[in-house]
Amino acid sequence: MEALSLFGEQVKLYLTATNPTADCIIFDSMNSWVGAVAESLGIPHIIFYGPSCFYILCAHLLKKHQVLKSIDDDYKLFKVPELTEPVEVMKAQVMRLMDRPEWEKESEEFYRTEKSACGVVMNTFEELEKSGLDKFRKEIGKKVWPIGPLSLANKDLDSKAMRGKASSIDTRLLLSWLDSKAPNSVMFVSFGSLSRNPISQLVQIGEGLESASSSQLSFIWVVNETDKSEEVENWLSEFEERTKGRGVVIRGWAPQAMILGHVAVGGFMTHCGWNSTLEAIAAGVVMATWPRFGDQFVNERLVVDVLRLGVAVGAKIPTLFVDEMSEKALVKGEEVRKVVEMVMQGGEEGEERRKRASELAEKARKAMEEGGSSFENLNRIIKFAKGENKHLE
Incomplete structure (x- = not known):
């Protein structure tokens, strides 16, 4: 991940030389360094999250409530707070790299980029994770566009x-x-x-x-x-x-x-x-x-x-x-x-x-077909990137 961040200056040079310039940058969440590049050029940027919305929401809620810091036993079950469904996990099962002390710098950059992003795109669909998507939208206060299942493309x-x-x-x-x-x-x-x-x-x-x-x-x-x-x-x-x-x-x-x-x-x-x-x-x-x-x-x-x-x-x-x-x-x-x-x-x-x-x-x-939820969300991303309506949900 440190090596990938070294691409930052080269990506910036490429985007500066591109004519016309990019309307929007979509990047994987693990490449959070792209956010700073986009901001420096005034280009809107959108994060792509690879995991399920359910996982991203759980990780967000665990960080929000500082749950993992209060648990000493890695294999003791506990409930994830604020979920409508009672879900129990163990600390060992949800401990991410970014939750570890040695990853503090990367973690800070990750969450800083999430806050600066215009929105989030996910490989899921509204009908599968509706309650989780609605909750996640409220938690981060941003647009969240599910455009999957991409395998059906x-x-x-x-x-x-x-x-x-x-x-x-x-x-x-x-x-x-x-x-x-x-x-x-x-x-x-x-x-x-x-x-x-x-x-x-x-x-x-x-x-x-x-x-x-x-x-x-x-x-x-x-x-x-x-x-x-x-x-x-x-x-x-x-x-x-x-x-x-x-x-x-x-x-x-x-x-x-x-x-x-x-x-x-x-x-x-x-x-x-x-x-x-x-x-x-x-x-x-x-x-x-x-x-x-x-x-x-x-x-x-x-x-x-x-x-x-x-x-x-x-x-x-x-x-x-x-x-x-x-x-x-x-x-x-x-x-x-x-x-x-x-x-x-x-x-x-x-x-x-x-x-x-x-x-x-x-x-x-149906979500992936014309008029379906994922189809329409993709159209919304395109319109957002083109600047047709910066307030599209």
Whole structure:
């Protein structure tokens, strides 16, 4: 982050030389140094927040009430103040880099830039987080424009398949395999591009998937650990042989948006990163939540407690790297199996989750269409940037 800030003078020189000059600058919240550049040139600037509005609001309320400073036990549950829904988290789950003493300088710059910004743009939609968006607008006293789910901007198959990186598997063969499965019969398992599991956790996940509903459940499992250990690769090869026909293991990058959008996929075991969570919501897929770090534990509370679209696996301790996965953080195969079966079958409660997911997916689709809430918010941003109406809400 310190290195990125060194771009400030170069960005300023570029903008000064540009003719016509920029009408507006939109920048990721972690690049708060851009705010000072924009101010020095008299250019309106808007912050883009990558996480959910729910997470940003929770972080704002925790800072406002200085909650974390009064808590000594990192693993004691407490309620986030001022929320309409009772949401409980632990200090270890919501402690951000900027909350740490050594990040005081960056934290001050971050909040100074937030105050000077003209508004905020977010990858969410009004109908998903209405109460949170309304509350956040009141808290910061600024315009907040949700323009998502951005994943729905990619409508054709090739765009969906190529979102992020090139797929590590032949997408046509994968689609053919999915086409052979019944609706809502495939569990998709992926923990994002950063998280890594030790061999002990991989084995437990595999046992849970293998034992769930016997041969009636199929799965796609994205594994990023194969380039780290020969032991992992040997175990995976044996696992694939035992589950041949029922499961597909993808080593590396998966066409996630395409997979989630297939009718055969009925559940998603996810780390609760906001992009993944929103892609699942946009596709109408219920979730088994397994957060690891950052905003993910708060996103889990949104999915499980507020939206009631998922079932928690039971992870409590934040982890990112393999060497952080202690025995205390290990989730047993039996717990994996239970959650998978609850998500994929779930009885009356499960059907209600699936119904809610379907309804939200329809609202997400309409939000992105002409005349929808996200479509109109994007128009408002454009008009604001052009100076047509600086008081647009």
